[in-house]
Amino acid sequence: MSQQSKPHIMISTTKLSVAIALPSDATSMAFFSCELWWDLNGGVSDFPDIKNMESMEILMLKSCNIRGRIPEYISTLTNLRILDLSFNRLEGNIPNFGDLFRLSTIYLTSNKLTGLTPEWMIKERDDRYVIDLSYNNFSKNNLQPPTCRESLNLYRSFSIQNKSVLSDCLSPCSKDKYSLHINCGGKQIIIGNTKYEGDEDVGSAAKLFYNNTANWGFSNTGHFWDIQSGQDKYITKNVSILRMNNSGLYTTARLAPLSLTYFARCLANGKYTVKLHFAEIVFRDNISYYSVGRRMFDVYIQGKLELKDFNIEKEAGGVDKEVILIRKAVVNDKTLEIRFQWTGKGTTNAPRRGTYGSLISAISVESDFKPPAESKRKIYVAVGVVLVVCIVTSIILGILWWRGCFGGKESREQVLGGLDLKTGVFTFKQIKAATNNFDSGNKLGEGGFGSVYKGVLLDGTCIAVKQLSARSKQGNREFLNELGMISALEHPNLVKLHGRCTEGKQLVLVYEYMDNNSLAHSLFGQEKGGPLKLDWPTRQKICVGIAKGLTFLHEESAFKIVHRDIKASNILLDRDLNPKISDFGLAKMDEEENTHITTRVAGTIGYMAPEYALWGYLTDKADVYSFGVVALELVTGKSNMKFHPNENYVCLLDWALVSQQKGNLMELVDPRLGSEFNKEEAIRMIKIALLCHNPSPALRPTMSSVVSMLEGRSTVHELIMDPSIYGDKLRFEALRNQFNSFTTDTSSVN
Known part of the structure; x- marks a missing residue:
């Protein structure tokens, strides 16, 4: 069977292209092909009856206003490789297609599907399969992967009551933000006093990308049907000289063949000004085959349709020219969404294949209000830490030094006792008992600060005890500095401080015990087994x-x-x-x-x-x-x-x-x-x-x-x-x- 004659059915909002396999005998097939222009915007239809098309390999019924459930008989189409039912009104559970091992690409985005996300999709399909379940109404379960998987898109895939949760694999917010600037498809760039975040992820057909540091990401759906698999290009680069202002923003752009959503998380609730930067850098403006291309797509901000059939070249007055769309948006759940959707209009074959779909060059988001809460919070936290690190250091190393230093009547605990360091206080008796009186067998290491011992508390908790050398003036400074710093910080990749002991001349810090010592010991240690x-x-x-x-x-x-x-x-x-x-x-x-x-x-x-x-x-x-x-x-x-x-x-x-x-x-x-x-x-x-x-x-x-x-x-x-x-x-x-x-x-x- 030739590549051109493989059976498939493809229906979109603008064009119906059908190839139907008709059985003739046991060894051969007769094929019937037709092309029809069909406007599907007018009404709602049921799922077409194609259960007898057992040789079907590609089934694309996107944006067809199809209602009802996905038929169970789809699971009998054993030759099916690609299934695209996106942008319809499909409801109910997803049938079990787990036995369709050739089914490597599934697009179900933007429907009303419910129930639990199927286990065969989450656990049995790895990154070799492309699955997009974004924008549906699934119920929560424990199957979702803890990290975003390369080819499984669960963005906004859960029910309306969990709308604020984009996906379980995204990290939680630590603080509010008030602006965001993205150079779509390009490197980090500074324009004036504004830093545009780099956006160089290569993308894929069902990609949920998230920048944990800057709290933004994108959800990409679809691949370019008219080019060979593996050659999809989701970033395009300009090849001509750009003469507009801030041309660095328009040198690259991100493409999307079906749907692309940029989302900004952790934004403070309120009103924002959104600027979308566009420039047509793919189609050319000349008297040739390259000039017949058109790019038309829809733009949504916070779910509201802002532009219908937006044509960059028309709005900008030509190719390689910028056009900036400015809109207002309201953030209510700390998340701003900007969505670009290609609905099939424009072109798919000119000037070259795979150039259709939406295109965005840069995104700017700025709050319409000042962020006083953030400023005050940073001031309060910084002042607190400075008080711990600086004032306490001055008290300890100043007053106590003048009064006879580390042998005076006033103990360190008396000085530190009135400060809230958010850590526990241990007695020296507890520390001695935990370390078996600092037994050398419990010694973990020694450095400029002092010695470190393993200890066990009465409740069985293992601890690491860092004891300051009594003659170390440097250690006093480091003790106070570390106590102030680490008690105010918490992160999975920072060691956790349990508490302190400051009785008499003793300066002790108590940490969580780390079973495998240090990286140095693990990589090139020569003691205790190497x-x-x-x-x-x-x-x-x-x-x-x-x-x-x-x-x-x-x-x-x-x-x-x-x-x-x-x-x-x-x-x-x-x-x-x-x-x-x-x-x-x-x-x-x-x-x-x-x-x-x-x-x-x-x-x-x-x-x-x-x-x-x-x-x-x-x-x-x-x-x-x-x-x-x-x-x-x-x-x-x-x-x-x-x-x-x-x-x-x-x-x-x-x-x-x-x-x-x-x-x-x-x-x-x-x-x-x-x-x-x-x-x-x-x-x-x-x-x-x-x-x-x-x-x-x-x-x-x-x-x-x-x-x-x-x-x-x-x-x-x-x-x-x-x-x-x-x-x-x-x-x-x-x-x-x-x-x-x-x-x-x-x-x-x-």
Whole structure:
């Protein structure tokens, strides 16, 4: 049977195209084809009777005003590969099509389907299958995956009473937002004082994409029917010179063959101004076949039809010209939706196939009201932390020092007792009992702060006890700093503080116990049985977790935190090998977009960013640099502090740069992994690490961008650097000596 003669039925709002298989004998088929123009906007129809079309491979009945239930006999069409029943009025449950193993593409978006989402769709169909159930009325069940799956779209798929829940796989909101700017299909770009978020996800036929950091995403439905599978292009790029203002917004655009919804979450309720930026950058305006193309689609904002049969070229007065649609919208459930729907009008074949559908270049959303609540909240939180970190530090290190310091009559507990640190208070007797009087057998590690012990409370809870050295003045500062910082922060990838003990001369912090110690111990520890055998999925998970923790510190918490001492020994691993950032003794609070020079450089050699180590220039990009070192350690399984394989390399970065120049990044991968690792992910992690090591801090990526790249949601642009800048070992040793003169190594196992 030829590709052209395969049986199918396709009905849309503008065109009825039918190929019906008529049985003639046991070995052959006779085919009848017809084309009819049919306006289906007038009335409602029942599902057509096609149960005898057993050879059906493609069934497309989209936007046909079909009512009723999906017929059970669909499950008998064993040759069916593609089923598109989107944009109808179908009700009831989805029949069991689980035995139709050839059925790889299912579009049921925008119907009134109810009941539970079928188990065969959720559990038995993996990413090889394309399933879109968005915009329906299903009931909640426990089958939904915890994370958004690449080819299963459950956006707005649940009943009206759960309308505010877009999908269970989206993370909860942590704070309100008042604006959003997206460069659709393009990189992050700054226009004037406005930063447009990058939107470079390649998209797919049933995609629910979500940017956890910026709290926005999109739901995409459909593929281009007239091009071969796997060649769908959901992002288009302009190939001519653009002369309009802010041309950077119109260089790229996102395409959608059927339905595209952008949604902004966590917006404060109220009125907003929405600007939609369009420019026709695909069809051409010339006297040729390329000029006959037309693009027409509908635009909805908050479910209201704002534009019907919108034609970009007509409204802009030509191709490669901008047109900006400005509308008002009201947010009631902290979510704003902008939907673009292609209804079959325009063209599908000119100037080339797969260019029809909706197109959007950029989106701007601004509140019509000031955000006083957000400003006050940040002020209150920041003031609280500053009081803890600064005022308490002054009291302890000032007043008590003047009164005889750490042997005076007034105890630390008396000073700290009146402050609400949101942590528990332990007696020193409890700590001694839990650690068996600080038995050396319970010792987990030791660093500049002091020693860390495992403890067990009376209720059986395991804890990690960090005890300050009684003679450590530096430890007093770090104790107060860490107590203030970590008690005000909470995230799955930050270590949890249970409480403190400040009796007499004792300074003790009590943390959750981490079963697998630190990343340093697990990767290259030589005691107690040596390092763990960390497989590649675990290393990938650890790397992403560290990046998410730093994203929270830099971009998502109420106040910006620079950790200053990110290293393998400060990454703890729980029972399931989930990473948690620890040791906030050197952390600093920083104002948004504010950099500063610090007179006290502190950190660990081998992990410190060069601009901070040499000039005291501190921003969150110093943490990004340190993260890059840890990422290289995860890939190679080697410690940057002990890396001296031969005289040609002075550090892991030096080795990575030489390997990059030789075009052999794979030589960096830990040989203990053997062949059991994802080559694409390993190369990606190395390239991201090199991006984090850009000599210019301004050119290093943000940690939210790092998360997106690690998870494969955005493209990694390779950075090529000259290895010679790290190859002069004499200069390296000179720098090391310079570091030693004014830095503090806080190496410890928390």
